[in-house]
Amino acid sequence: MAQHKIIFTGPVGAGKSTAIQSISDVPVMKTDASAKEIAKDKGASTTVAMDYGIIVLDNGERIHLYGTPGEERFNFMWDILLTGGMGLILLINNSSVDPMKDMRFFLKAFEKFIGKTAIAIGVTQMDKKNKPTISDYHAQFASTNMNPPIFEIDARVKSDVSLLVQALLYSLDSGIEK
C-alpha cells in the first residue's frame, strides 16, 4: 500500500519540528544543526534535512509526517517529500518580519500540490505578536478560489496541532464520519 503522508512546511523557526514532535506517536527523528552553524538569530536550532514523525492508528496503519527543512538550500528535497502526500500543513511564524510574504511564498512554491490535495494553515507565535490577525490572513484569500482553515496554534500544544490536522483531513473530505 502507498505511503500515507502529511507534509509540514513553512519558513525557518515556524514550528515545524515542534509540531511534528507534539503529535507524533514515536520520538521524532531530527536532523537539526545548531543555529550558530547556519544563521544567526533563528532560534536555538534549525532543521537541516527534515523532520519525520509517525501517527500510529488503532488498526496498525501509519501516517507519516514529514517536515521540510527551513533552509532554502535544501528546497530541492521538496519534490521528493511531496510525492504521495495527502495534504499540506503550512506553519507561519506571526512574529517574523513579514509573515504575509512568507505565506505567499509558500503558497506559490506548493501551488501545484495544494491544487491536487488540500492545505491547512497554522499561525504560530501569536502569543508573542498578535498582529497580523487571523482575519488578515483570511483576507489574503479574498480574491482567490481558496478558503483554507487558518488557525492560531502553538506548535508545542498537541491539541492545537491535532485540530489543524483534523481540519486538513475534513477539507479533503467532509463526509468522513467521526
Next chain:
Amino acid sequence: MTNRSESLSVALHGMDSRSIKTMTLFLERLCRNAAVVALNEQDAQIDIFDNDSTVSKNLLATHLQGVIQKPVIVLSLQGFEYKDVISLAKPLKKPDDMLAALKQIKKRLDKQSLRKSGDKTLVKPLVPRKKEEVVSIIEKNEPVSLPIVQNVTEELREQIIEEESHEQIIEQKPCVQIDEIIELESNTLRSFVYDEDESKKIAKHQTAMLLDENVFNQYIGTVDDVDVNDPSQFENAHYDPAAYYQGVVQNAINTCKKKNQNFLLETHWNLLFLKPRTEEVLFDKSYEELKLFAGIRLKNNYKKKSVSFLLNPFVSDTINIGNALNRFESMETFMWKLACWTSMGRYPKGIDYRKPVYLKHWPNFTRLLITPHALRIAAMLVLNPSTMGNIAQALKIKPQYVFVFISAAYAIGLAGQGARFSSSLVSALTKKRSLNEVLLLETLMEKLHGGSS
C-alpha cells in the same frame, strides 16, 4: 544567548495578554532567555506577580497566605517588602534587576537540588500569615495602570505606544441603560453552587474545547418547548439573541469598539469588563453561571423582578474582581461560547431556515468551544452555502448541531445569508475514494479526535 535548556521557567500571574506579551519579549530579548514563560503554571520554577493590578493583587494575597512552594518575584511601583519575596521596581527599564534576581534564585535552586532533601518545597516554606496581614501589605499600593516594561525594544515600544496613545480620561457616567423584565426571581441566580474546580479548569482553557454528542445536552442544554430536530418544527426552532444576555453583550461590544474605550457591563449578578483595544473581555463569575444567565429570556415577561444593565466607560485597564480564577479572553471566544449557551440547539432569528447560509471562512477553532461536528460543518459550508437542513442531511447529523454552530458563527459575524453567494444544493464534499482511503481517513480522524480532547 542563554541555552534554552538552562533557562529558568516562570509563571506570570494576573496579567492581561498585553503584559504577558511584553514580559515574554522582555525575558526573551533583553534577558536573553535567562527565563522563559512556562506553558503550564505548575511547571514553572518561579512565580511572578504584578502588584499594581487589582486582579493580580488578589492572586498575590491568596498566594502568600498558602505555603509558598517556589520563589516569588513581585513587580511593583512602590516597592514591596515581604519576607523572602524578591521585589522589582516597575516599570522594568533595563534587564539588570531581573537578571540579578534570576541569578539569585538560580543559585538557591541549584543549592537545593544539591542538598536533595526529601523536602519538596523549593524555598524555605514561609509560615503562612494571617489574611489581614497579607492584605494590608499588598494594599499599600493603589491599583494603577502602567506598562510593566518600559523602553524595551523598538518593536515593543512601538506596540506599547500605539496602544497607550488611545488612553484618555473620560467622564464616568452611564451612557446606556437597559431595563428589562426577568423571568426568574433574583435569588434563583444567587443560589447556584459555585464550583471552583470546574471554573478553574474552564477558565484556564486557552485552547479549544471539544464536545461530543454525549455531553452536548448536558453542556449546551436544550429547550423543551420545541423539538428542534423535527423538520416540521424548524419554523419555531429559532431564538432572538436580542432577547437574551447575548444581545446585551453584543451591544456592549459594539459600543466599546465604536468609542474605542474600556467599558464595564454590570448587572446585579455579574460584571463584564470589555477592552476593545486588545479585543478582550473578563467575566467575573464562573462559566456555569454565565451559562445559566445566558439561558434566561429577558424580554416579554410581565413578572416580578427587573434586571437592569449598566454600561459605563471604565478608565482603568484593570479591574477589581473577587474571583482570582478569571482570566481575560478574546471577545470572539466569549461571544462564541455565549451564543452556544443561548442557542441551546436553536438557530438565531435573522436566519431563514429555508434559505442557504454562507460561512465567510473557517472559524479559529483552536480558540473556540467546538460543538459536535463543527469541523465537518465548517468544511462543507466554506465551499458552498447551503440550508441548515441540507447540511444536517448531507452529514447525517441532528439539525441541532448545525443550528448551534450557525448561532455561534453568526454571533461573531462569520455566518450569514444574502446575495453574497448563489445558492446551490450541496452534498458532503466527497471525492471518489477507494474504500481503503475512506477507512484510513476515518481511523485517523478517530485517533486525532481522541487525542485532542
